[in-house]
Structure formats: structure tokens, C-alpha cells
Amino acid sequence: MGGTFSRPTVPSDAASSIRAFHLTVGYRKRRTPVWQDANFEIRTGEFVAVIGPNGSGKTTLFRMLLGLQRPARGRLEVFGEAPRRGNPRIGYVPQRHTIDTDTHVAADALVRLGATGTRWGPGISIQGPKEAAAQALAAVGASELGHRALGALSGGELQRVFLAEALAGNPEMLLLDEPLSNLDLRRSRELVEVVHELVRARHVTTLLVAHDINPLIRCLDKVIYIANGRVATGRPDEVLTSESLTALYGVTVEVLHDSRGNIVIVGGENPHEANA
Amino acid sequence: MNPFSWNIVTDLRSMWQYAFMRNAFEAGTVVAIVAGIVGYFVVLRRSAFATHALGHVGFSGAAGAVLFGFNPVYGLLLFTTGGGTLMALLGRRAATRDIEIGTVLAFMLGLGLIFLSLYNGYATEAYSILFGEILGISDAGVILTLEAGALVLGALILMYRPLLFSSLDEDVAEARGLPLLALNLVFMLLLAVAISFAVQVVGVLLIFALMVTPAATAVRLTQRPLYAIIVSASVALFSIWAGLFIAWYEQYPPSFFIVTTAFVIYAVVRIGPTVLDLVERAVGAPSRRASPRTPSPAVTPHVDPQAPR
Numbered sequence: 001m002g003g004t005f006s007r008p009t010v011p012s013d014a015a016s017s018i019r020a021f022h023l024t025v026g027y028r029k030r031r032t033p034v035w036q037d038a039n040f041e042i043r044t045g046e047f048v049a050v051i052g053p054n055g056s057g058k059t060t061l062f063r064m065l066l067g068l069q070r071p072a073r074g075r076l077e078v079f080g081e082a083p084r085r086g087n088p089r090i091g092y093v094p095q096r097h098t099i100d101t102d103t104h105v106a107a108d109a110l111v112r113l114g115a116t117g118t119r120w121g122p123g124i125s126i127q128g129p130k131e132a133a134a135q136a137l138a139a140v141g142a143s144e145l146g147h148r149a150l151g152a153l154s155g156g157e158l159q160r161v162f163l164a165e166a167l168a169g170n171p172e173m174l175l176l177d178e179p180l181s182n183l184d185l186r187r188s189r190e191l192v193e194v195v196h197e198l199v200r201a202r203h204v205t206t207l208l209v210a211h212d213i214n215p216l217i218r219c220l221d222k223v224i225y226i227a228n229g230r231v232a233t234g235r236p237d238e239v240l241t242s243e244s245l246t247a248l249y250g251v252t253v254e255v256l257h258d259s260r261g262n263i264v265i266v267g268g269e270n271p272h273e274a275n276a
Numbered sequence: 277m278n279p280f281s282w283n284i285v286t287d288l289r290s291m292w293q294y295a296f297m298r299n300a301f302e303a304g305t306v307v308a309i310v311a312g313i314v315g316y317f318v319v320l321r322r323s324a325f326a327t328h329a330l331g332h333v334g335f336s337g338a339a340g341a342v343l344f345g346f347n348p349v350y351g352l353l354l355f356t357t358g359g360g361t362l363m364a365l366l367g368r369r370a371a372t373r374d375i376e377i378g379t380v381l382a383f384m385l386g387l388g389l390i391f392l393s394l395y396n397g398y399a400t401e402a403y404s405i406l407f408g409e410i411l412g413i414s415d416a417g418v419i420l421t422l423e424a425g426a427l428v429l430g431a432l433i434l435m436y437r438p439l440l441f442s443s444l445d446e447d448v449a450e451a452r453g454l455p456l457l458a459l460n461l462v463f464m465l466l467l468a469v470a471i472s473f474a475v476q477v478v479g480v481l482l483i484f485a486l487m488v489t490p491a492a493t494a495v496r497l498t499q500r501p502l503y504a505i506i507v508s509a510s511v512a513l514f515s516i517w518a519g520l521f522i523a524w525y526e527q528y529p530p531s532f533f534i535v536t537t538a539f540v541i542y543a544v545v546r547i548g549p550t551v552l553d554l555v556e557r558a559v560g561a562p563s564r565r566a567s568p569r570t571p572s573p574a575v576t577p578h579v580d581p582q583a584p585r
Contacts, residue, residue, distance in 0.1 A: 066451045086453015094447040103444075105320070106499035110444055117441030118452050122433050149499050150444075165448065
């Protein structure tokens with residue numbers, strides 16, 4: 001973690017999707033920053049988990065990447081540029097708990113809006129978006145959900161539809177905020193499989209906020225661990241160690257492994273956040 | 277006046293010999309199409325309370341216009357657009373909107389009360405604002421309605437996809453760069469205009485019958501936004517035509533027949549499938565829901581008492 005980029009003038013790297021230099025995040029009303037002095041690089045096509053206790057600033061990282069919030073200090077680059085709102089190269093799935101059960105709108109209508117929802121003027125070309133929606137739904141294994149009403153879908157089905165909505169715009173980066181939070185273990189693993197497949201097949205850089213690292217751990221290229229106002233980044237086996245997390249939290253933290261490769265993090269401010 | 281015959285075309289022709297009936301059908305047609313279409317977004321955005329509130333705010337405006345001697349529709353337009361702007365600026369996110377709408381509603385209704393108490397005329401003006409006066413629309417009123425309707429439809433066509441996107445998925449629409457505040461503001465203005473003209477037809481108190489009921493019917497019939505919009509406008513149109521038609525032969529207020537027609541269609545669509553299902557079970561026909569674990573219909577306690585309906 002930290003210190004890899006001492007100067008914010010590192011030559012641009014075409015294979016780099018996100019770069020943070022001494023990035024500090026805070027809200028005007030709060031005196032202490034949410035987290036500070038983060039330095040990391042996410043390369044194109046990497047599958048990254050963003051992990052940390054509640055309120056540690058995981059969603060805030062997404063808001064900055066989407067250009068919805070400015071860094072307090074430091075610099076953030078997305079595809080070599082400052083983040084801007086409405087960047088069509090980014091697909092976003094916000095954290096959502098449910099959708100109203102009386103939303104009588106077909107799922108593929110929403111997915112289609114993911115492709116054309118930002119276009120003004122009369123929409124004459126029906127066929128193009130229709131195909132884009134069908135392809136996006138097929139890519140997440142949800143072709144059969146297209147004609148179903150959004151309000152009638154289960155949590156796992158909805159997450160696939162939201163993922164398809166994000167994919168319909170053909171993004172080069174996916175930001176997925178807690179897509180697993182309302183899913184049972186089996187559905188979680190299925191969704192992770194779908195995302196992992198997308199990352200590999202389309203080479204789309206993917207950041208996924210999660211509470212539990214275990215359903216993800218075998219697919220990840222990198223972990224961004226946010227805790228105690230600081231950020232640690234690296235390969236899972238570098239970050240998720242007793243030494244690294246103890247340094248991050250500032251108190252003794254132990255990382256335990258079970259026989260199947262699952263991990264349990266004990267200690268820290270919120271000892272349960274990484275448990276299954 | 278000719279008596280009712282089963283030849284609907286002849287009946288309509290005989291009604292249309294009268295200018296006030298022609299005006300009612302013309303203005304009613306424009307209002308129905310606009311209200312049906314705007315209503316779809318009202319249902320999708322869950323803006324039913326805003327619709328209700330804007331109607332009432334419009335009442336205050338109309339009362340003020342009557343007091344100062346203007347055409348009530350200008351008072352309606354002024355107050356609904358003003359109120360809609362306030363509501364949009366105060367409550368940007370759907371989650372907090374109701375509170376802001378309520379505060380604006382209460383304030384503006386207070387103005388309506390003072391206008392009414394200052395006005396020493398007859399109560400008929402207030403009555404026609406509350407319950408509509410479709411048979412009293414002038415030639416100029418028809419033209420004005422047509423112009424306003426064209427404006428609202430034109431704006432909706434231009435912003436169709438962004439409005440749909442922000443109505444269905446606010447967070448993603450925002451991240452994708454859509455101006456949520458502007459979209460909400462423009463939508464509230466369009467809603468205000470649509471309501472101001474719908475008030476001529478059904479009045480402030482019955483505005484839901486045109487702005488919400490047809491769209492609520494439509495979303496139960498189709499899940500495709502474009503089809504739902506067409507169905508919604510058609511239901512509103514049928515309600516107004518049927519209401520005017522019946523009111524020609526039965527000398528009661530057309531608003532009553534319009535509202536009732538819209539409600540009956542909604543009720544049939546809403547409970548029709550359930551009733552059919554219950555009847556099917558009661559007569560013992562093989563139900564598609566039957567499964568080995570389901571008890572036989574005859575012993576399901578909550579089904580039998582309702583079945584005779």
C-alpha cells in the first residue's frame with residue numbers, strides 16, 4: 001500500500017483505468033476526512049473488490065469516479081482524465097435494496113434505457129436498442145427475464161437486470177455497489193460468476209463493493225481495503241494478511257483461513273464485516 | 277334533441293349540431309390524450325400526491341382570477357406552474373418530495389381561502405372549478421386547450437427517454453449525466469399545464485380520474501412503456517367521450533359519468549382476473565394454479581364466500 005506514486009506526474013499508461021495520487025476524501029461538514037492519502041492504480045481488465053466497514057467511504061470512492069463528488073485533495077484519473085459526470089465509458093449499478101413491487105415495467109425496457117436513456121428527441125430507431133438490450137441480458141444469463149415486470153423479480157434476478165442495464169451502454173468500466181448484499185450465498189456466487197465471466201470475456205475493468213470477500217476471493221485481481229480513514233490496495237494475498245490489516249487499522253487484526261480458502265477477519269473496528 | 281338510438285354515429289351527429297357539444301368533445305379529446313400520457317409518468321414517478329396537490333393549488337389560482345376578474349384558466353396556470361416550480365425546487369429526490377409538496381399545498385390553499393372570502397359573487401364559479409364545466413368551454417377555450425396540449429406533447433416527445441430513465445432509475449440516470457433537477461422541474465411544469473386544462477373538464481376534485489386512473493389501468497394491461505402510454509390515453513379518451521355521450525341523454529353532470537367510466541374500467545382490469553380465477557375455482561374447473569400441495573378449492577376458506585360475485 002501507499003507511496004508508489006510520490007509525484008502526481010507519472011507518465012500516462014494506456015493500460016491503466018484508474019489512478020489515484022494522494023487522494024483524500026471528505027465532506028465539507030465533517031472536519032476529518034473520510035479517508036486520506038490513497039495511492040493506487042487499477043489496470044484495464046482487472047476485477048477489484050472494494051472492502052471495508054460500513055461508513056468507511058466505499059460508495060464515496062464510486063461517487064468520485066462518477067464525477068458526482070470532488071476529491072478534497074490529491075488527484076484521481078479515470079482513463080487518464082479527471083472524472084466527469086455522465087462518462088459513457090462507465091457503467092454503474094448503485095446500491096439498491098428493493099424495487100417497488102408495483103413497478104409494472106418490463107425488465108428489458110429498463111435495460112434498453114441503459115443504452116439510449118440519455119438521448120433526447122423522438123426515438124425512432126427501435127431495433128438497435130432492442131438488440132443491445134437483448135445482448136446485454138444474454139450476457140448476464142437473464143434473457144428469459146426481459147419480458148417480466150421489474151416489480152415481480154427476485155433480488156438475484158434484479159441484480160442481473162441492473163447489471164444488464166449497465167452493460168447495455170457498452171462500458172469499459174463497471175462500478176457495482178453492493179450487488180451481493182441481499183443475496184444468499186448461492187445467488188452471490190452465481191452473480192460473482194457472471195461478473196467474473198464478463199470481466200474476462202469483455203476485458204471490462206470492474207470494481208465491486210462487498211461486505212463479504214469470500215464469494216469473490218478466487219476471482220479477484222486486486223482488493224481495495226478501506227478502513228480507519230485509510231486505504232490499502234494490492235493483490236488479495238498481499239492485503240488480506242494479519243500484518244497488512246493490523247497496519248491499516250492500527251490495532252491488532254488477525255486474518256484466519258479455513259481449509260477451503262475462506263477467510264475470517266478478527267479484530268479491527270468492526271470484526272464482523274468480512275465474515276460470511 | 278333526438279332520442280337515443282343504437283346508431284352511435286347518428287347520435288353523435290345530432291349532438292354535434294350544438295356548438296357547446298362540439299367544443300366539449302374537441303377540448304375533451306385534447307385533454308384526454310394529454311392527461312393520459314402525462315398520467316403514465318405520474319404513475320411511474322409516483323407523483324400522484326403532486327397531481328392532487330397541484331389541482332388544489334390550481335383552485336386557489338382560479339379563485340384569485342375570478343376575484344380579480346380574469347379568465348380562471350390563467351389563474352390556474354399561474355398557480356399550478358408556480359406551485360409546481362416550488363415543489364420541484366424544494367424536493368429534488370423522490371424520497372423527500374411528499375413533505376415539500378405538502379407544505380406548498382397548505383400555503384397555497386390558504387391563499388385560495390382568502391380569495392374566496394374576499395369574493396362576493398355566487399358559489400357557482402367555485403363549484404365549476406371544483407367539479408369541472410366541460411359543457412361551458414368556448415371556441416377560444418378549445419383553441420387554447422389545443423395549443424397547450426401541443427406544447428405538452430411536443431415537450432414530452434423531446435424528453436421521452438431521459439424522462440423515462442430518470443423516472444425508473446434516478447441514481448443511474450444521474451450518474452449517466454442526466455439533469456435530474458431540470459427534468460423534474462420541466463415535468464412538474466408540464467403536469468401543471470395538463471392539470472390546468474383537465475380542470476375545465478372534470479374539476480379540481482376529480483382530477484385523479486383523468487391523471488391517474490387511466491394510467492393505473494394501463495400499467496396493469498401492458499409492461500411496455502409506449503404501449504402503456506397509448507392505452508392510458510385511450511382509456512382517458514373513451515371515458516370522456518362516454519361521459520359526454522351519457523350526459524347528453526341523462527341530465528346529470530358529465531364529470532360524474534366521466535369519472536365513473538374511468539373507474540369502472542380500472543375496477544374491471546384490477547379485479548377482473550381475480551374474480552375470473554375465483555369463479556373458475558368455485559365451479560371446480562381445473563385451475564392452472566392447482567398443485568398437489570394445494571388443498572382442493574372447496575375447502576379453501578377464504579375463497580368460497582367471495583365466489584358468487
